[in-house]
Amino acid sequence: MDRKKLELTALYEVSKILGSSLDLNNTLKNVMKTLSVFLDMQRGTVALKADGGIEMKAAHGLTASEIKLGKYKLGEGIIGRVAKSGYPVVIPNVGKEPLFLNKTGARKGISKDNIAFLCVPIKYGNEVLGVLSVDRLFSSENISFEEDLRILKIIATLISQTVKLYRQVEQEKEELISERDELKRELKGKYRVENIIGSSDRMLEVFEAVHRVAPSKATVLLRGESGTGKELVAKAIHYTGPRARQAFIKFNCAAVPEGLLESELFGHEKGAFTGAVATKRGRFELADKGSIFLDEIGDLPIGLQAKVLRILQERELERVGGEKTIKVDIRIIAATSRDLEALLSVNTFREDLYYRLNVVPLVLPPLRDRKDDIPELAEFFLKKYNEENAKRVDISTTVLKKLMEYHWPGNVRELENTMERLVVMSKGSTISLADLPVNPILKESFKKGSLTGYIEDTERENIIAALEKTDWVHAKAARLLGLTPRQIGYKIKKYGIVKQIAS
Numbered sequence: 001m002d003r004k005k006l007e008l009t010a011l012y013e014v015s016k017i018l019g020s021s022l023d024l025n026n027t028l029k030n031v032m033k034t035l036s037v038f039l040d041m042q043r044g045t046v047a048l049k050a051d052g053g054i055e056m057k058a059a060h061g062l063t064a065s066e067i068k069l070g071k072y073k074l075g076e077g078i079i080g081r082v083a084k085s086g087y088p089v090v091i092p093n094v095g096k097e098p099l100f101l102n103k104t105g106a107r108k109g110i111s112k113d114n115i116a117f118l119c120v121p122i123k124y125g126n127e128v129l130g131v132l133s134v135d136r137l138f139s140s141e142n143i144s145f146e147e148d149l150r151i152l153k154i155i156a157t158l159i160s161q162t163v164k165l166y167r168q169v170e171q172e173k174e175e176l177i178s179e180r181d182e183l184k185r186e187l188k189g190k191y192r193v194e195n196i197i198g199s200s201d202r203m204l205e206v207f208e209a210v211h212r213v214a215p216s217k218a219t220v221l222l223r224g225e226s227g228t229g230k231e232l233v234a235k236a237i238h239y240t241g242p243r244a245r246q247a248f249i250k251f252n253c254a255a256v257p258e259g260l261l262e263s264e265l266f267g268h269e270k271g272a273f274t275g276a277v278a279t280k281r282g283r284f285e286l287a288d289k290g291s292i293f294l295d296e297i298g299d300l301p302i303g304l305q306a307k308v309l310r311i312l313q314e315r316e317l318e319r320v321g322g323e324k325t326i327k328v329d330i331r332i333i334a335a336t337s338r339d340l341e342a343l344l345s346v347n348t349f350r351e352d353l354y355y356r357l358n359v360v361p362l363v364l365p366p367l368r369d370r371k372d373d374i375p376e377l378a379e380f381f382l383k384k385y386n387e388e389n390a391k392r393v394d395i396s397t398t399v400l401k402k403l404m405e406y407h408w409p410g411n412v413r414e415l416e417n418t419m420e421r422l423v424v425m426s427k428g429s430t431i432s433l434a435d436l437p438v439n440p441i442l443k444e445s446f447k448k449g450s451l452t453g454y455i456e457d458t459e460r461e462n463i464i465a466a467l468e469k470t471d472w473v474h475a476k477a478a479r480l481l482g483l484t485p486r487q488i489g490y491k492i493k494k495y496g497i498v499k500q501i502a503s
């Protein structure tokens, strides 16, 4: 092939390569390789301006570490000069040129007497983006560098367009990313709900939903495993909404014996039953103008579900033993950790009630699905219990890592309890791995050590104390301890606690 044909083919190949991918360095490397194949140029490099200087980005015939060395100040060496002036430079004989720095250390083994060095600016309009340089081996004296320069300038122009395009895409990408981060931060600030910790996408969605539903009167159904923060979110909905200054009445459907449920919820008239010595307003009435939080709604006995449905539909009720219909203006927030759909299928939960409750379902993700929140939560509880115990305990990163590995079946409540224990039990100023056996994480893999035994004894004593304080009303004792009735029930069974009758 004659030179012209070769040049055309090379240009065609180069333009194809330049359009082929958005991996700039790799693209440039392929261009250099093509040049060497077609135009008998030995080494080739592309350097681009960066950080006030110029850096080699891609090369053919240089090792990766040699490329790394190719950094110049503007005006330094030949590449630096071309970058600064914007004019090409030809060194007909590298061996005789003192300006030639050979910073990269390439061409060490060969005589430099028959190497010419051609260097052209990569320009976009008047702006110098970088420098394209090639080594050309020559054996005889009569080569015209003019022709080489001409083709290199064309190639530099092609490269400049790609670099420019790439930079634009990069810049747009960066702008989009920073815009997204900005929005995320804004959202987080705007929707931050006090005392609810979390920055994971899942929790941001929850915060957003809280703010969207809070202003309305819509019934909200909170779903999620035990300890995921359902009660916390219920309060957030009430206290960020227009009813914030009115009552927030909490009622746990699982904590009250079935026989008392109806009169607790709906109230009773005097004389409605033995013991009804005075008229009593129920929780729904107490919540008038405010919100009622029906916790553990899945445990509501089927016999009462129709009455609750009526409240949801008509916002009216009659007290037990009463004739008068009472209107209430309430916002209803319900919560359950039970599988309501399963209850539907065995007919222990009414379908109509289910649909009435399920107007705005809000699911709280289990902690193991948002492990990113664990460090923030751990710090939050650490601070809380340090303050409560007048301590200044810190946590090591190894422990934090361990906390992040655990699957937290008891979710945030379990993490909170764990942090409290770690703070209370810590001897030094930092919670380290050695402190962890008190933690359920390692309970799984450690044999019951004496420390664990100590913790369990303490827990047992605490439960008995709470029960004694509350006349052995499990639900009340549970509340004192921050446990659910089910949890206290489990622990009472586990520790074999029985009511002590004083003699």
Ligand SMILES: Nc1ncnc2c1ncn2[C@@H]1O[C@H](COP(=O)(O)OP(=O)(O)OP(=O)(O)O)[C@@H](O)[C@H]1O
Binding pocket: 195, 196, 197, 198, 224, 225, 226, 227, 228, 229, 230, 231, 232, 233, 336, 337, 377, 412, 413, 416, 482, 484
């Ligand atoms: N995102 C959170 N940030 C801070 N504290 C949290 C968070 N989620 C839960 N907690 C804390 O964890 C404990 C359990 O939360 P909460 O009582 O709201 O859970 P729950 O879903 O109602 O659990 P259960 O179904 O067992 O009643 C509380 O002490 C609460 O303050």
Ligand SMILES: [Mg+2]
Binding pocket: 230, 231, 295
């Ligand atoms: Mg709860």
